[in-house]
Amino acid sequence: MSTSAIIACIIFGLAMLATIGIGIWSGRGREKSLDEWSVSGRGLGFVFILLLMAGETYTSFSFLGTAGWSYSYGVPILYLIGYLSIGLVVAYLVGPLFWTYAARHKLVSLSDIVEHRFRSRGLAILVAVLATIFIVPYIQLQIQGMGAVVNAMSYGAIDLKIAAIVSFIVAEAFILFSGLRGSAWVSVLKDGLVILAVAFLAIYVPLHYFDGLAPLLDRVVSEKSQWLTFPGAGDGIYGGAWFISTIILNGITITVFPTSIAGYLSGTSANALRRNSIILPWYQLLLLVPMMVGVAALFVVPALKDADLALFSVVIDSLPAPIVAIIGVAGALSAIVPMSVYMLSIGSMWGRTVLGGGLAGPKNAASMTPEQLNARGLRQKTLSQWVCLAVGIIALIMSLLMPDALVELSVLSYEGLAQVVPAALLSLYWPRMSKQAAAAGLIVGSVVMVALHYTGLDPLLGINGGLWAVAANLLVVVIVTLAKPDPRWVPAGQRQTRTEAAAL
Amino acid sequence: MSRNPSSVRQAGSPRRRYSLVLLIVPVVLYALTPVVANSVEPRIAGLPFILAYTIAVTILTWFFVWMTARGDRYYRHDLPEHIPSDVAFGEDHEIEEAGK
Numbered sequence: 001m002s003t004s005a006i007i008a009c010i011i012f013g014l015a016m017l018a019t020i021g022i023g024i025w026s027g028r029g030r031e032k033s034l035d036e037w038s039v040s041g042r043g044l045g046f047v048f049i050l051l052l053m054a055g056e057t058y059t060s061f062s063f064l065g066t067a068g069w070s071y072s073y074g075v076p077i078l079y080l081i082g083y084l085s086i087g088l089v090v091a092y093l094v095g096p097l098f099w100t101y102a103a104r105h106k107l108v109s110l111s112d113i114v115e116h117r118f119r120s121r122g123l124a125i126l127v128a129v130l131a132t133i134f135i136v137p138y139i140q141l142q143i144q145g146m147g148a149v150v151n152a153m154s155y156g157a158i159d160l161k162i163a164a165i166v167s168f169i170v171a172e173a174f175i176l177f178s179g180l181r182g183s184a185w186v187s188v189l190k191d192g193l194v195i196l197a198v199a200f201l202a203i204y205v206p207l208h209y210f211d212g213l214a215p216l217l218d219r220v221v222s223e224k225s226q227w228l229t230f231p232g233a234g235d236g237i238y239g240g241a242w243f244i245s246t247i248i249l250n251g252i253t254i255t256v257f258p259t260s261i262a263g264y265l266s267g268t269s270a271n272a273l274r275r276n277s278i279i280l281p282w283y284q285l286l287l288l289v290p291m292m293v294g295v296a297a298l299f300v301v302p303a304l305k306d307a308d309l310a311l312f313s314v315v316i317d318s319l320p321a322p323i324v325a326i327i328g329v330a331g332a333l334s335a336i337v338p339m340s341v342y343m344l345s346i347g348s349m350w351g352r353t354v355l356g357g358g359l360a361g362p363k364n365a366a367s368m369t370p371e372q373l374n375a376r377g378l379r380q381k382t383l384s385q386w387v388c389l390a391v392g393i394i395a396l397i398m399s400l401l402m403p404d405a406l407v408e409l410s411v412l413s414y415e416g417l418a419q420v421v422p423a424a425l426l427s428l429y430w431p432r433m434s435k436q437a438a439a440a441g442l443i444v445g446s447v448v449m450v451a452l453h454y455t456g457l458d459p460l461l462g463i464n465g466g467l468w469a470v471a472a473n474l475l476v477v478v479i480v481t482l483a484k485p486d487p488r489w490v491p492a493g494q495r496q497t498r499t500e501a502a503a504l
Numbered sequence: 505m506s507r508n509p510s511s512v513r514q515a516g517s518p519r520r521r522y523s524l525v526l527l528i529v530p531v532v533l534y535a536l537t538p539v540v541a542n543s544v545e546p547r548i549a550g551l552p553f554i555l556a557y558t559i560a561v562t563i564l565t566w567f568f569v570w571m572t573a574r575g576d577r578y579y580r581h582d583l584p585e586h587i588p589s590d591v592a593f594g595e596d597h598e599i600e601e602a603g604k
Contacts, residue, residue: 240538
C-alpha cells in the first residue's frame with residue numbers, strides 16, 4: 001500500500017468512527033418510541049430540518065452521477081437543479097400539508113397517511129410495497145456509489161465490496177440506535193464537509209488546469225459547444241420536452257418520497273418547513289460545481305471508461321492524498337445519510353402498516369389505554385428496526401452479487417413513486433376521492449409506466465413516460481371517484497345537516 | 505391562539521391566499537429553460553447564457569417563495585395547513601403539542 005493510500009485509509013476510518021459516534025450520541029437519553037425513532041418526535045427545528053433536507057438532496061449521485069452526466073451529456077443535467085428547486089416550491093404547500101395531517105392524527109409515514117385518509121390498511125400496504133420496490137434500488141445505488149467513492153479515494157486500496165459493507169455497517173449503526181435524529185446530526189458533519197469540498201473544488205480545479213474559470217468556459221464554448229445546449233451531447237435523447245416534463249414530474253414526486261415525508265413529519269411546526277422552502281434553493285447552486293468539474297474532466301481525462309468517476313478522476317489527478325481523502329469522506333457521507341433515511345422510512349412503513357397491524361382503526365385506537373398504545377408503539381418500533389436492518393441487508397447483498405440488476409429499477413423510481421401522488425396528495429385536497437379510485441389509479445398508472453418503459457416508448461413523443469402514466473392514473477381516479485365516492489363524503493346539499501350533527 | 509379549533513373550522517372556506525400564485529413563477533421559469541435560454545450567447549460574465557439563466561432562476565426561486573411567504577397569513581401566524589378532507593370529514597381538530 002502506498003503512503004497516499006495509508007493516509008487516505010486512516011482519514012476515512014476516523015471519519016467513519018466519528019460518524020457512528022455523532023449518530024449514536026445524538027440519540028442518547030431520548031424517549032424510546034416509534035414517534036421518536038421515525039420522525040424525531042416532531043422535534044426538529046428549522047435548522048435541523050434544513051440540514052436534513054439538504055442532506056437528502058445531496059446524495060452520492062451529486063458527486064458521481066452529476067459530474068458523469070455533465071461529462072457525457074452536458075446541460076441536460078440542469079434538470080437536477082430544476083426539479084429540486086421545483087420540489088421546494090411545491091413543498092411550500094405540501095410539506096406543511098403532510099405535517100399538519102400527520103401531527104393532527106399522530107402518523108409517522110407515507111403509508112400511515114394513506115391508511116388514515118382512506119381508512120384502508122389494504123391500500124396503505126399497496127402503497128408501502130410499491131414505495132419499497134422503487135426505493136430499495138436507491139439504497140443499493142448509494143451503497144455502490146459509496147463503494148466507488150471509497151475505492152477511488154483510497155487509490156484502490158479499499159476494495160469496492162469492503163467499502164460497500166462499511167457503508168452498510170455505519171448507516172445501520174446510527175439509524176437503528178438514534179433513528180431520524182441520528183441522520184439529522186450526521187447531516188451536520190456531512191453538509192459541512194460537502195460545502196467545504198465543493199467550495200474548494202470550485203476555485204481549485206479551474207485554476208489548476210485552466211488558469212481560472214473564464215479560460216475553462218472559453219474552451220468549453222469553443223470546443224464542446226454541443227454540451228451547452230439541449231439536447232446535449234451523446235444521442236440527443238434528453239431534449240427540451242424531456243427536460244420540461246421531467247422537472248415537473250420529479251418536482252412534484254419528490255414531495256411524496258417517503259424520505260421527504262420523514263423530513264416533513266419531523267418538523268416542530270408548519271413554518272419550519274415553509275422556511276426550508278425559502279432558503280434551500282440557494283443550496284441547489286452548489287450542484288453547479290460537480291457539473292463544472294464534470295465538464296473540466298472532458299479536457300483533463302478525455303477517454304474515461306466510467307463517466308461517473310469524472311469528478312474523482314480529476315480530484316485524484318490534481319490533489320494530495322489528505323485532501324483527496326476529505327473530499328472522499330464528503331462523498332461517502334453523501335451516500336450514508338440518504339441511505340439511512342431511505343432504510344428508516346421503509347422500516348417505519350413496514351413496522352406499522354404492513355407488519356404491525358396498522359393504525360388499528362382510529363376508533364379502536366381511541367379506545368385503547370395509554371399503556372396499550374405505548375406497548376403497540378414499542379412493538380411497531382421494534383418491527384420497524386428489524387425491517388430497517390433487513391432492507392439494508394437485502395440492498396447490500398444485491399449490490400455485492402448483482403450490482404447492475406437493479407440500477408434499471410432506480411431509473412424508474414421517480415416515475416413509480418409519482419403514481420402515489422394522487423393517493424397521498426390529491427386525496428387530502430379532494431374529500432370525495434375513494435379508496436377504490438386511489439387503488440385503481442395506482443395500479444393503472446404503474447402498469448402504464450412499466451409498459452411504456454419495457455416497450456421502449458419512454459420517453460413517448462419526447463415526454464417523460466412517468467407523466468403519461470400519471471395522466472392515466474388521474475383519469476382513472478376521477479372516473480372511479482365520480483362513480484363511487486368515499487362513503488364518508490357528503491354531497492354539498494346535505495353538508496349543513498352534517499355539520500350541525502357533528503356540533504351536537 | 506391561532507390553533508384554536510373553532511378558528512380553524514371557520515377556515516372551512518379559507519380566505520384567499522393570493523400570494524400563493526407567485527409560486528408558479530419559478531416553475532414556469534425553469535420549464536422555459538430549453539425554450540428561451542437554449543443558447544450559449546449572449547454570455548453573461550463569461551457564463552454561457554443557459555447557465556446564467558439557470559443561476560438567475562434559482563436565485564429568483566428563493567425570492568418568489570420568500571415573497572409568497574410574506575404575503576401568506578398562514579406563514580405570518582405559523583398556522584397549520586388547511587386540509588379540505590379533514591374539514592369535510594369533521595376531523596380538523598387542534599394539533600396537540602409534540603410529546604404529549
